[in-house]
Amino acid sequence: MPGGRLITFEGIEGCGKTTQLRLLARCLQARGLPVVTTREPGGTPLGERVRDVLLDPSLAPVAVGELFLLEAARSQVVAEVVAPALSAGNFVLCDRFADSSVAYQAGARGVDRTEVERLNALACAGVVPDRTLVFDLDVELALARARHRPTTTAVNRRFEDEAISFHRAVAAAYHDLAHREPHRVVLVDARGTPDEVHARALAAVMDLLP
Ligand SMILES: Nc1ncnc2c1ncn2[C@@H]1O[C@H](COP(=O)(O)OP(=O)(O)OP(=O)(O)O)[C@@H](O)[C@H]1O
Numbered sequence: 001m002p003g004g005r006l007i008t009f010e011g012i013e014g015c016g017k018t019t020q021l022r023l024l025a026r027c028l029q030a031r032g033l034p035v036v037t038t039r040e041p042g043g044t045p046l047g048e049r050v051r052d053v054l055l056d057p058s059l060a061p062v063a064v065g066e067l068f069l070l071e072a073a074r075s076q077v078v079a080e081v082v083a084p085a086l087s088a089g090n091f092v093l094c095d096r097f098a099d100s101s102v103a104y105q106a107g108a109r110g111v112d113r114t115e116v117e118r119l120n121a122l123a124c125a126g127v128v129p130d131r132t133l134v135f136d137l138d139v140e141l142a143l144a145r146a147r148h149r150p151t152t153t154a155v156n157r158r159f160e161d162e163a164i165s166f167h168r169a170v171a172a173a174y175h176d177l178a179h180r181e182p183h184r185v186v187l188v189d190a191r192g193t194p195d196e197v198h199a200r201a202l203a204a205v206m207d208l209l210p
């Protein structure tokens with residue numbers, strides 16, 4: 001993608017993605033770099049509505065339906081936010097992206113991986129992250145963090161409520177991704193304070209900075 005760089009933040013629930021995205025955004029801005037932040041599912045009016053549907057425990061889409069909802073939100077945020085911001089030369093930081101579907105819908109829900117990759121490619125329209133940071137944290141510790149988060153509520157906890165085996169399958173899929181694509185996907189040790197994790201995240205994107 002000409003000009004900008006896309007950095008995506010991935011990992012299981014509560015591993016620190018949103019915290020680290022904010023810290024890296026602030027850090028890049030302090031270096032005078034243009035930064036655009038967004039999230040998935042979400043980032044557009046359509047995507048935010050889809051997000052509400054996806055996180056609502058009273059609605060339980062079948063695995064393929066869940067994938068289609070995510071791809072709808074993904075195609076919208078790519079077209080409306082990510083691709084234009086990259087073309088304009090920004091550092092785009094995205095809280096979850098296409099790899100989440102490889103980890104969740106393929107890795108944990110069992111949808112065929114090749115099909116997930118094909119739909120991801122269709123939704124992303126040629127946009128590929130320059131670096132994907134996977135925040136790597138023990139499942140129990142991450143879930144404890146997620147459950148204490150003030151923004152977790154009765155209507156958005158569908159994924160937090162999944163069994164521990166589900167989260168382990170997601171974590172394993174992320175490890176597999178890092179193994180398959182070591183130049184793009186980097187495991188970041190997410191233990192310790194937010195500042196300690198931030199130092200590791202910054203080191204993992206340093207080669208992308210001017
Ligand atoms: N290094 C850390 N040490 C302790 N607590 C942390 C750390 N990083 C984040 N937290 C806290 O843990 C909770 C989860 O962090 P955060 O929301 O950043 O995770 P997330 O990966 O974005 O979660 P989700 O997948 O649910 O969006 C928050 O309450 C946050 O303040």
Ligand SMILES: [Mg+2]
Pocket residue numbers: 017018019095
């Ligand atoms: Mg978050």
